[in-house]
Amino acid sequence: MVSKNRQILLAQRPNGLPDNSTYSFVETEIPSLEPNEVLVKAQYLSVDPYMRGKMSDAKSYTAPFELNKPLQGGVVGTVIESKHPKFNPGDTVTGLLDWADYTAIDGNEIRKIDPNRAPITTALYVTGMPGLTAYFGLLNIGQPKEGETVVVSGAAGAVGMIVGQIAKIKGCRVVGIAGSDEKNAYLTEELGFDATINYKTTDNIRKALKEACPNGIDVYFDNVGGEISDAVFSLLNFHARIALCGQIAHYNDTQIEMGPRFLGNFLKRSVLLKGFIVSDYADQYREGVSDLAKWLSEGKIKYKENIVEGLENAPDAFLGLFRGDNLGKQLVKIS
Numbered sequence: 001m002v003s004k005n006r007q008i009l010l011a012q013r014p015n016g017l018p019d020n021s022t023y024s025f026v027e028t029e030i031p032s033l034e035p036n037e038v039l040v041k042a043q044y045l046s047v048d049p050y051m052r053g054k055m056s057d058a059k060s061y062t063a064p065f066e067l068n069k070p071l072q073g074g075v076v077g078t079v080i081e082s083k084h085p086k087f088n089p090g091d092t093v094t095g096l097l098d099w100a101d102y103t104a105i106d107g108n109e110i111r112k113i114d115p116n117r118a119p120i121t122t123a124l125y126v127t128g129m130p131g132l133t134a135y136f137g138l139l140n141i142g143q144p145k146e147g148e149t150v151v152v153s154g155a156a157g158a159v160g161m162i163v164g165q166i167a168k169i170k171g172c173r174v175v176g177i178a179g180s181d182e183k184n185a186y187l188t189e190e191l192g193f194d195a196t197i198n199y200k201t202t203d204n205i206r207k208a209l210k211e212a213c214p215n216g217i218d219v220y221f222d223n224v225g226g227e228i229s230d231a232v233f234s235l236l237n238f239h240a241r242i243a244l245c246g247q248i249a250h251y252n253d254t255q256i257e258m259g260p261r262f263l264g265n266f267l268k269r270s271v272l273l274k275g276f277i278v279s280d281y282a283d284q285y286r287e288g289v290s291d292l293a294k295w296l297s298e299g300k301i302k303y304k305e306n307i308v309e310g311l312e313n314a315p316d317a318f319l320g321l322f323r324g325d326n327l328g329k330q331l332v333k334i335s
Contacts, residue, residue, distance in 0.1 A: 005030045006311055008099040010065045014055055017322065022055065023315050024068075031104035038107045039081040040093060042100065042334040045311070046074035046124040047318040048158075049248050061277055070098035074124045076113070077103075077334075087112070094123040099314055101334065118296060125158060125329040126303050127292050129278055134162035134221075135288045136281040137243035141274045142219040146171030149213050151232055154223030156183035157321075158329040159245060161191060162292075163221045165301050168192050172219070175212045177205075177228055179324045186327060191302060199228055206231040216240075224248055226259075233262045236271055244275040248322065304328030 004027040011024040033039055051073060054065045065071055075097035079087050084107025087093065095110030097103040113123045125131060137159075144150055150167040154160045155176030164174045164187065176187045176196045184196035195212040202208045209217070209231055216237040222229050225247035236242075266273065281288070295301040306326040308317040314332045321330060 003030070004028070005100055005102045007070045007101075008311065008314060009068055010055060010071055011068065013057060013067070018052070018055060018315070018319060020315075023071075025312065030102050033081060033083045033104055036084045036107055037104050038079055038084050038087050038093070038110065040075070040077040040095075040097060040103050040105060040110065041080050042075050042077040042097060042103070042311075044076045044121050044124060044307075045099060045314055045332040045334055046128070047314060047321065047330050047332060048073065048129070049246055049321050051318065052322075070100055072096050072098055074129055075103070076120045076123050082107070084108075092120055094120075094128065099311065101311065118293070121305060121307075121329075121331060122296065122303070124331060125305065126162065126296050126301060127289050130158035130329060131162050131292045132281070132285060132288045133245060133278040134159045134166060135292060136278060136284065137245050137276055138163050138166050138219070138221055140281065141243040141272075141276060142167075142221060142241050144170045144172045144219050147173075148218035149173045149175065149215055150219040150221065151175045151177070151209070151213065151217050152221045152223070153177045153228050153232070154246065154248060155187055155193070155196070156180075156327055157223060158326075160221070160223055161187070161304065161328055162301065164193050165191055166295075167219070169295065169300055173213075173215075175209070177224075183327055186304065190304075206234055209235055219243070221245060222247075226257075230260050230262070233260075233265065236265070236269055238269045240269065240271045242271065242273040244273060305331055307331045307333050309333045 007026050009024045014022045057064045076094045079089050079091040087107050092113050092115045093110045144167050150172045152160045152163045156178035167174045174193045176193045178184050179200045187193040187196050197208045217235050218237050220232050220242045222244050223246040304327050311334050317332050
């Protein structure tokens with residue numbers, strides 16, 4: 001064990017897209033433990049779009065990151081020392097931990113994972129927050145039925161990939177929207193999407209959607225917002241359902257963008273739109289993890305990871321989410 005603990009702190013709240021001034025890098029002592037705490041050495045760190053909202057101090061569904069304190073995210077790591085009866089040195093665990101080499105945390109806030117059941121990174125992906133987000137948003141809100149058409153924006157991201165595969169399991173026609181030919185080829189050739197649209201090279205997204213969805217759109221899983229969602233909204237069927245998961249097109253906006261007013265169409269078509277966060281379904285996590293793990297073991301769900309090495313590269317890996325760098329889940333390998 002090294003003698004110092006590297007940490008990445010929130011130095012200032014960004015205005016627009018974060019940059020180098022948003023973060024500061026420090027070295028501190030490795031934390032000592034209080035009763036019931038566990039010292040975890042990070043192996044993999046997850047970076048996710050929702051973290052941009054926590055960098056702001058605007059009122060939201062969760063508390064913002066504190067200035068001059070470590071940023072936090074999903075982490076898989078190894079227990080180095082334990083003062084909690086349920087954990088022993090060598091255990092592999094996951095939880096919401098610091099952007100750091102080491103975190104001291106209450107043992108009740110982490111859970112063990114079995115490294116022999118599946119690669120440990122899947123605890124940050126398929127059976128973790130992104131997978132559960134896809135599972136509950138699609139099944140509880142989208143309620144897809146066999147033969148229906150499901151459209152997924154941000155389809156090549158961590159959540160979108162899982163949404164599309166669950167929709168295929170449920171017997172739906174699945175259309176994905178992503179930002180490169182490489183990503184779209186992966187969605188169709190490897191994951192079984194029925195059609196894809198490259199929004200960066202398509203002149204008319206609405207026209208492309210109409211061709212890909214000849215029977216209209218029954219379920220829309222929205223990760224993006226913006227002009228892509230405007231195009232989708234115009235093609236919704238009667239009693240369509242929209243799972244509003246993310247608005248990554250707007251996370252770095254410095255002013256509110258005016259767009260089409262669509263509520264009249266929603267009213268006429270009896271459309272359901274529901275925003276959600278995964279913790280809304282915390283009491284159903286066990287069921288979701290069980291189904292996702294089963295589909296993963298059966299080969300019904302495949303996954304793709306984009307791994308950057310080095311804690312010092314976590315900020316740029318995070319910014320890569322907004323550049324569209326990642327195909328699948330973006331992770332940072334710490335050790």
